[in-house]
Structures are given as structure tokens and as C-alpha cells.
Amino acid sequence: MTKGIILSGGWGTRLRPLTCTVPKTLIPILNKPVVERQMMLLKSAGVEDVVLAVSVMADVLKNYFKDGSKIGLNIIYTEEKHPMGTAGALKLAEPYLKEDNFFMLNGDVILNFDFSEMLKAHEKYGGLGTIASKRLEDPYRYGVLIIDNKSQRIEQFKEKEEYKPVGGEFNPMPINAGVYILEPNIFDYIEPNKKVSIERDVFPKLAEEDQLYNFEITGIWKDVGKPHDLLKGNILYLKDYLKRLGGNKENLIDETLDIEGRALIYPPVAIGKNVTIRKDCILGPNVVIGDNVYIGKGTTIKDSLIYNETYISQNVSLEKTIVSDNCLIKKGVVAQGHDTALIILASYVEVLDHLRLIAPMESSNPLTVCHHEVVKSSLPHYEPEE
DSSP states (O other): OOEEEEEEOOOOGGGTTGGGSSOGGGSEETTEEHHHHHHHHHHHTTOOEEEEEEOTTHHHHHHHHTTSGGGTOEEEEEEOSSOOHHHHHHHHTHHHHTTSOEEEEETTEEEEOOHHHHHHHHHHHOSSEEEEEEEESOGGGSOEEEEETTTTEEEEEEOTTTOOOGGGOOOOEEEEEEEEEEOGGGGGGSOTTSOOOIIIIIHHHHHHTTOEEEEEOOSEEEEOOSHHHHHHHHHHHHHHHHHHHOTTOOOEEOTTOEEOSOEEEOSSEEEOTTOEEOTTEEEOSSEEEOSSOEEOTTOEEEEEEEOTTOEEOTTOEEEEEEEOTTOEEOTTOEEEOOSSSOEEEOTTOEEOTTOEEEOOTTOOSOEEEOTTOEEOSOBSOOOOOO
């Protein structure tokens, strides 16, 4: 029976400080870890056994999923003691995957498509590997696939720094979406006890041997690379989730919501379990709120993510902001980011009354506050007008 392996060992440096206390693959997408969302897609395709290849904060991942029984899967762990590359991490799992074909996923992508259709295509092609691709308008950030459109055979696999478009202009191209189906013979291409990249060292060889095929996905796809990708990916997933529910549903609100008086909600908004919202609040558009969150009266939140167990006091304004778990935002605080420079509050941050956290418009880097810090002055330094 087809199994799965998910690579979950990266540091997630571009998402810091969110990933200082939580592995990148446990970052929530619509209030569930991104890797759990992936596991559910594997499960829907009939996969029962999943190898989780861990390294950074391995114990946190193991404690979260344990043996996988709570989500109806059997999870086995392999652990890198030092960086082995994507193929090296795969090689460690050979004893568990050598009997049949298997899915392999990068654990940091947001996606939603039918994995069983990809498996059917792989078995039809008869190659050693099938790569899920997504056609993007801006493929320069990713590995690019050169494909024979008739057979769907991948003629060349080019990593992002290797692809030089004709005339220097990028056109829409299929990129590597980070989901593969591989045959057990793939292990013959991976030297043991050595750092090996499946993208740079293995896939080009398979392409040369006419053993690599393409499966273009039509569902959603987003790389969780930087904070603004994380925000956009959550909203993309929320919109897709609502679409799949049907019935013109505009928001995803748990029935345990405690709402007082008048509040305005502009879709799409997702609200988790046991959330309290006081009167005269304005939420949305493009907001995801986790579980056990309190939002005080007169607060406005738009284009933002609020994680679990956070307390937001009255008359707060949040825009283009990610607030991690267990934060305390006191009354009158204003946090305002912009498209490429969000405001990021890591776990257990406290922001004192009436402070302003404003991302400079000229900046492309997020304005961040590390975990367990108390913000006692406005950021950047703010002088109120007289």
C-alpha cells in the first residue's frame, strides 16, 4: 500500500520569530498545522502510514502528533542528527518505504488537490518519479520544469538559480510544487551517509533517463516562505475551504462564539473555538482567529492572523499583523503593517497601552517582536503630533 513521507526538518528562518518556539511545519493554516493539513490529504488518498522526517525541534513535533492515532494515521519518525539534504533525509526512511511507491512532500507548502488523481497518473506514466507542478506567473522563485506537453515527461529539471529564460523575461511556467510520488528504486540514486539534494542531485538524473513525469495541479498552492506568504496562504486556503463547502458560505465561524451586542464581520473571516468578541468590533476582511481568543470592545482587525489563547483589549487596531499564541495586547494599541512588511508578534508578547507599532512604508522586512518580550514603547520610535 502507498505510504507517505513529509520532510519537516527545516529551521524556517524567514518566518522568525514565529519559528523560534515552534517548528515551521506546525505553523497554523486555518487553525491547524500546515503539516497536519498535508497529512489529511494523504489520508484522503488512502495512505495509512506516514514517515515524518524531523530534525529541528523534533520533540515538539513528536509530542504534538505522537503515534498519529488521534488523526487516524500511523506516524513513524526519522531524525537527522545533522543536515542530510532532502534526498539524504529520504534515505534515512528507506527501511519503511522500500516495498511500494510513496508520496514525498515538503512540509512547508499550503495546497489542496486530489492526491489520488496524482497517484493514478503516476501509475499510468510508469516512471520512477512524478512531480506535482503548479503554473505560476512569477516562476523565478522556484525550480522550473521543462516538459514535453504530449507525454508529460519532464525533459529538464532546473533549480531557480539554473533557469535562464530566453530573452531574459519570465513567462508563466510550471514550477516544482514540492509533492512527489516515487518508486522504491529511487533509493538506488541516493548515496548513503551523505548530504544529497533530491532536487539538484537526483531529479536531473531521472529526467536524463526519461523516468520523471509531470502532474499539473489545478487546486490552490502557496509556499510558506515569508510572513506575507503565510498571511496570503491562510486567506487563500480559507477562500478555497469556503468554496468547497458550497452554499455561498462567506465566513467560517465556530458555534461556540460568544459575541456581545453589535459587531461587523466583513468576509472572509474564520473564527475558532471559544472566542469572545465584545461590542462594536469590526473584523475582516481576510482575518483568521484561533481558539480561546478574547477581543475587547471597539477593536478593529483586518488582513491579520491571530493565534490561540491571545487576549486583545479594547479599542485596538490591527492590520497586516500576525499575532502568535498567548499574547496580551492592551487597550488602544495600533499595529499596522503593509503588504511586504507585516507586524509580527511572537508567542507570549505583551504590548502596553496605547502604543503604535507601524512598519515603515519603505521597508520590505517585517517589524518583529520576539517571544516573551514586553513592548514598552512604540516601534519604530513614535513622537505624537502636538
